[in-house]
Amino acid sequence: MTINFFKYQGTGNDFVIIDDRSERFPASDQALIERLCHRRFGIGADGLILLRSDPDYDFRMVYFNADGAEGSMCGNGGRCIVRFAHDLGLFETKTRFIAVDGEHLAEVLDDEISLKMSNVSGIEDRAGITFLNTGSPHVVRSVDDLESLDVVSEGRALRYDSAFQPGGTNVNFAQPINDHTLFVRTYERGVEDETYSCGTGVTAVALVAHQQLNMSAPVAIQTIGGNLRVSFNAKADGQYDSIYLIGPAKRVFTGTITV
């Protein structure tokens, strides 16, 4: 099988994107998707995204983690597929698409993409660990010296902690830099490694920073792969809406692979 693909990255979180409006891609072939994402035996990516048609939206986003399994919402992947759809000419500047967690609005702002995220119903304390779902499940942990933290071993332990089974969770480590900025490193479920950034993850960190550090929107987040901003509306009942993830998303290369 010959597959035409596009490689995009959003602050270093990278994705194989396929225009699958024909719906010919074998989406149930987990081994194939895992191989395509493999950094030695495939194209290499944190995830794979299908762009498909939808009767009620500009397009449908279908997301797979690097392990080949269909995943929950991907914030950086959402920004990358918006850039891809814009590159395909599917819309002018604003778009409305459907993903696994529902409808998303997005806008192209020159180099940046602003993506409206799902509302967040609350921030939980699970066995003393801060947990929330921003379209994907996330733990948020504050640390003092993030630069030297062993994110993979610390992250893996929490990812598989019994408090988050079944399904597990992504794990974000955050260090405040000033009263509106944090440095964040993330261990990602389904990649089973540290990624250069995680969009639903930095969204989670921003909301926790509001609740626990009284940071106001927009919260600036520095990641290994670049800088993101998260704006939001904090409702009286501890819920959050009008959440926007804003930052760069770029095409890296295109290619054809025969598998």
Ligand SMILES: N[C@@H](CCC[C@H](N)C(=O)O)C(=O)O
């Ligand atoms: N990198 C993504 C998150 C993708 C899904 C996550 N790995 C999970 O399985 O929950 C993002 O930018 O949000």
